[in-house]
Amino acid sequence: MEAVINPILLYTLLGVGGLGVLLALPREKVNPQAIGALIAAAGFGGIFLALGLKAGSNHPGLFFYLFALIALGSGLRVITHPKPVYSALYFIMTVLSSSALFLMLGAEFMAFALIIIYAGAILITYLFVIMLATQAPSEEDLETLSEYDAYSREPAMATAVGFAVLALLTGMMAKGAAELAPSGGLRQSEALLTELPGKAIDALDRHGVFDGGALVRPDKTQAAELIDPVHRVIMLEVKDAEALRRLFERSPLAASLLGSEERVAALKAGSVNAGDRIEVKLPADVVVSSVDGVGWDLIAKHPMGLELAGVILLMAMLGAVVLARKQIEMGEAEKLDRVRSRGGEASGVAGARSAGSGGMAGAMAGSAGGGGGAA
Amino acid sequence: MNTLSSLQLCTEAPLSPGAVTLYHYLFLSASMFAIGIIGFLSRRNLIIMFLCTEMMFQAAGIALVAFSRYHMNHTGEVFVIFVLTIAAAEAALALALVVLLFRRRETLDAEAWTELNG
Numbered sequence: 001m002e003a004v005i006n007p008i009l010l011y012t013l014l015g016v017g018g019l020g021v022l023l024a025l026p027r028e029k030v031n032p033q034a035i036g037a038l039i040a041a042a043g044f045g046g047i048f049l050a051l052g053l054k055a056g057s058n059h060p061g062l063f064f065y066l067f068a069l070i071a072l073g074s075g076l077r078v079i080t081h082p083k084p085v086y087s088a089l090y091f092i093m094t095v096l097s098s099s100a101l102f103l104m105l106g107a108e109f110m111a112f113a114l115i116i117i118y119a120g121a122i123l124i125t126y127l128f129v130i131m132l133a134t135q136a137p138s139e140e141d142l143e144t145l146s147e148y149d150a151y152s153r154e155p156a157m158a159t160a161v162g163f164a165v166l167a168l169l170t171g172m173m174a175k176g177a178a179e180l181a182p183s184g185g186l187r188q189s190e191a192l193l194t195e196l197p198g199k200a201i202d203a204l205d206r207h208g209v210f211d212g213g214a215l216v217r218p219d220k221t222q223a224a225e226l227i228d229p230v231h232r233v234i235m236l237e238v239k240d241a242e243a244l245r246r247l248f249e250r251s252p253l254a255a256s257l258l259g260s261e262e263r264v265a266a267l268k269a270g271s272v273n274a275g276d277r278i279e280v281k282l283p284a285d286v287v288v289s290s291v292d293g294v295g296w297d298l299i300a301k302h303p304m305g306l307e308l309a310g311v312i313l314l315m316a317m318l319g320a321v322v323l324a325r326k327q328i329e330m331g332e333a334e335k336l337d338r339v340r341s342r343g344g345e346a347s348g349v350a351g352a353r354s355a356g357s358g359g360m361a362g363a364m365a366g367s368a369g370g371g372g373g374a375a
Numbered sequence: 376m377n378t379l380s381s382l383q384l385c386t387e388a389p390l391s392p393g394a395v396t397l398y399h400y401l402f403l404s405a406s407m408f409a410i411g412i413i414g415f416l417s418r419r420n421l422i423i424m425f426l427c428t429e430m431m432f433q434a435a436g437i438a439l440v441a442f443s444r445y446h447m448n449h450t451g452e453v454f455v456i457f458v459l460t461i462a463a464a465e466a467a468l469a470l471a472l473v474v475l476l477f478r479r480r481e482t483l484d485a486e487a488w489t490e491l492n493g
Contacts, residue, residue: 061395079414133477148419148484158416166409297449316464323471
């Protein structure tokens with residue numbers, strides 16, 4: 001851990017960050033949110049600064065620090081902002097900056113899936129529910145917050161627990177100072193080329209290597225052992241030496257893959273015969289991208305998980321429909337009455353409820369406050 | 376300092392200047408997870424509490440992708456797909472429950488359900 005950050009500095013700054021988060025949480029009476037946010041930002045910013053300074057003077061990781069601070073800062077706003085809608089919007093910020101971090105880690109597919117699924121679907125559902133399940137503001141106080149949004153529950157204990165977990169985790173991660181390998185489209189692609197031979201065969205097809213029947217087109221399921229992923233060549237069997245010579249003359253694109261001047265010389269001398277195996281270079285556009293890798297890993301190595309995920313999604317959909325379709329009939333005026341009478345607790349509730357609210361009475365049967373509804 | 380020395384498990388290879396290491400990503404992930412824990416424990420709004428669980432999923436996702444990158448292996452990313460699936464399922468069910476609870480009590484306050492504490 002000394003290689004990336006001094007432990008004493010780390011834990012001091014973590015303490016500063018914890019104090020800031022504690023101050024920023026919404027609470028009764030004095031509400032020093034701005035000061036708390038500043039202190040928390042100073043704590044986390046100090047850690048990242050220390051990480052950055054230790055790492056050196058030139059900053060290829062500038063964007064990491066930028067997006068990490070945006071993610072943490074808006075994460076902090078999610079838990080400290082008293083208005084739920086703003087919390088959800090800040091969470092979208094967090095999602096966007098983590099997808100930027102995913103891009104930097106070379107996980108393009110996950111980055112965009114995260115934006116589509118999280119920011120586009122899950123968070124929008126959250127926003128809808130926040131709007132559905134918020135009491136309409138009364139005329140006199142449009143800006144008053146609900147009591148449960150304005151005050152947090154046990155902020156000191158929660159912060160202590162959270163930062164104890166953080167201190168534990170950061171201590172355990174001490175071995176993680178190893179550098180990440182250089183990024184690019186080459187991760188695992190060498191090994192994956194032999195697992196996805198169809199890509200190579202299709203690319204050779206596009207370059208016209210199999211035109212004229214000069215070479216035997218290998219079966220895609222058996223082409224794996226023909227490919228040498230390190231040197232990016234594939235061994236192909238010659239079917240017709242005469243057609244191969246014509247291919248050299250007719251198609252410069254294919255000829256560029258088929259090889260060198262020695263090969264041409266060998267062809268002219270007639271030393272290449274049908275049945276010989278020749279090396280063919282793989283075109284430059286045969287690369288296994290991150291999306292190919294993720295798709296292959298998902299389908300080929302985790303088919304059971306994929307099926308189970310489908311079942312879980314179906315069950316969740318059915319469950320949500322069953323849970324949410326339970327109708328509780330209540331008129332608008334009645335609803336307002338109930339909201340107003342909430343101040344006077346149970347005494348006002350029984351009087352405000354009209355005789356025709358049978359559905360509501362059924363829904364209230366389990367709750368202590370509405371016990372009189374069945375009468 | 377002696378107690379802290381047990382933490383100093385230095386890497387074998389010296390770091391090149393300016394390198395963003397796995398530790399950076401893991402620290403970010405752990406911090407986000409801790410913020411999620413704090414929010415879940417301290418906020419009283421049911422929806423914000425579920426939002427905080429989503430933040431913890433997000434933090435786990437960052438760690439998984441960082442490990443996936445570190446080991447040059449796509450399985451970590453695939454696991455994030457499963458995490459996303461579970462998060463979506465959880466959001467659907469939890470929000471349906473929240474709507475149901477809101478209809479009963481006309482409030483999102485978690486403290487309104489304290490009689491459930493056995």
